[in-house]
Amino acid sequence: MNTVAGDTGVTINELHFDSRKVKLNDVFVAIRGSVSDGHEFIKKAENQGALAIVCEEMPEERINGITYIEVEDSKKALAYMAANYYDNPSENLKLVGVTGTNGKTTIATLLYNLFQKAGFKVGLLSTVKVMVGDEEFEAIRTTPDSLTINYYLKKMNDAGVEFCFMEVSSHGIDQHRTTGLRFVGGIFTNLSHDHLDYHKDFAEYRDVKKRFFDELPAAAFALTNIDDKNGAVMLQNTRAKKYTYALKSYADYKAQILENQFTGLLLKVDDQEIWSKLIGNFNAYNVLAIYATAQLLGLETLEILQIISELNSVNGRFQYTISEKEKITAIVDYAHTPDALKNVLETINSIRTKNEELITVVGCGGDRDKTKRPKMGHIASALSTKVVFTSDNPRTEDPEQIIKDVEAGVEPQNFKKTMSVTNRKDAIKAACQLAGKNDIILIAGKGHETYQEVNGKKLDFDDFKIVNELLKQLDK
Structure with missing residues (x-):
């Protein structure tokens, strides 16, 4: 039960969870974060x-004249307040959420395109990035805070x-950043080892993802990759209409890889052949998810297939x-x-002829899940x-210690x-120098x-940008 002290009939100006932004007649929501506690800034x-x-x-x-409302969960309260403050903008458009360990950015971006x-x-x-029609805004994190989400959704409403x-x-689901939003559909890509620095264990990580599908309304669709062993788990308690996609299993939407090259994929999707500029098995799943979603949202099959064949890969x-x-292929x-x-x-490895070397430059981020490093x-x-271990985003950790943690997983x-080269630019340079004609x-x-x-x-x-510059220097 919420406890209220003061008058709730007052007219407020803006909502904030950052005390530094608070001005006259604003509401301050005190949130307990991993770094600081908003209650200290009341x-x-x-x-x-x-x-x-x-x-x-x-x-x-x-203080007399200030209204105080005690709630069970400030993050949840903020999410509902943010949705109401911006007139529940998610209800005025068709919002589709993409969740899973890998493929979220590719699927969301290609659906946008x-x-x-x-x-x-x-x-x-x-x-x-955040796109409102053709207007681009810089993204801050995978799932922004609930105020930012509703702010952009309102901008989208205004732009039609x-x-x-x-x-x-x-993180977004667990911290209620998506609470109070109305989704017309949810897509599950896959689940593998990630974010175990935040979630206690894999089961908790899986169950948080599942919660997104549990909360979908009955009128929405829930589309899941049934080839992933966690795909069926996502659908267990959802009220939404259930749909599946797969390359290997029986599913509502099925694809088969006919050709897999560095220039793209030839796929058979629901008995129709389609060429995609995207590369690799994992992208076959992404293409299939995009195809299925577009169908579920009412687009014509032939139009979907034609547009998919025109889509380019997403940056990075x-x-x-x-x-x-030297015809050296560099992949980022x-x-x-x-x-x-x-x-x-x-x-x-499935595409290369094995006459070429495959040189990998890789590291791991600091202040994140250490168990994945080895x-x-x-x-x-x-x-x-060949492998060059290097620094990624070390954040506040010692990059050389991170590299040692990664090296611990190398078998004799x-x-x-x-080899290890801590400076990332030097590591990319070393890989370019190791590469010969046609290497990757x-x-x-x-x-x-x-x-x-x-x-x-x-x-x-x-x-x-760096690998392009270094390869040009080698070509001189």
């Missing part, structure tokens, strides 16, 4: 003119957006360049989980001909394949990111 918000305070614990000293090409006004909330595709992370997702003289990919790295390396080292060294027979370089972990995070600072760093 006094500051009062001094700055807050008219109402929403908190999980009533302050001992309360597909529906835009089909002539609709579309919105996108992704790791890489009909469809919005949104990445939904486990199997993004490749080939040097002019966001693969930062063991499963994603394995998928990318297996895809390259797994990354094991996979990189087992599936590549693979030691000779590996994979630079994994950062993908679309144009920075490196070191001790609280974001330094300019773009894997794709």
Whole structure:
């Protein structure tokens, strides 16, 4: 039961959970975060003119004229308040959420591109960027806070957006950032080892993802990858209409890979052949998810197939360049989980003729799940001909210690394949120097990111730009 002290009939100005932004007649929502507790800043918000305070614990000293509301969960309260404050914008468009460990950005972005090409006004909330029709905004995190989400959804309403595709992370679900939103559909991609620095164990990580589907309304659709052993779990308690997609199992939407090359994929989707510029088995799943979603949202089959064949890969997702003289292929990919790295390396190995070397540059992020580091080292060294271990986003950790954690997973027979170069640019340079004619370089972990995070600072760093420059120098 909520406890109220003061008048709830007052007219407020803005909502904030950051006390620094509070001005006269605003509401301050005190949220307990992993770094700081908003309850410590209630006094500051009062001094700055807050008219109402929403908190999980009533302050001992309360000021006359300020309304205090004690709630069980501030994050949940903020989500409902944010939706109401912006007139429940998710109800005025068709919002589809994409969740899973890998593939969220690719699926959400390509759905945005597909529906835009089909002539609709579309919105996108992704790791890489936020799009309101044609207008682009910088993304802060995979699933923004509930205030930011509703702010952009309201902008989409004002711009006449009909469809919005949104990445939904486990953090976002767990912290109620998506609470109070009305989704017309949810897509589950896959589940593998990630974010176990945040979730206690894999079961909790899985169950948080499942909660997204549990909360979908009966009128929505729930589309799941049934080839993933967790795919069926997502549908167990959902009220939404259930649909499945697969390459290997019986499913509502089925695809078969006919050709898999560096230039793209030839797929048979529901007895129709389709060529996609996307590369690799994992992208066959992404294409199938996009196809199924577009059908469930009412687009015509032939139009969907035609547009899919025109779609290009997403920045930092199997993004490749080939040097002019030596014909060295450099691939930049966001693969930062063991499963994603394995998928990318297996895809390259299934396409290459084995006459070429496969040189992998990889590291792991600091202040994140440490248990995946040796797994990354094991996979990189087992599936590549040469590996350069390097720094990723070390954040507040020692990059050399992170590399040692990664190296711990290398089996004795693979030691000779590996080397360590802490400076990431030097590591990419070393890979370029190791590469001979027609060889393949994979630079994994950062993908679309144009920075490196070191001790609280974001330094300019773009894997794709750097490898292009280095390959051009080699070609001289």
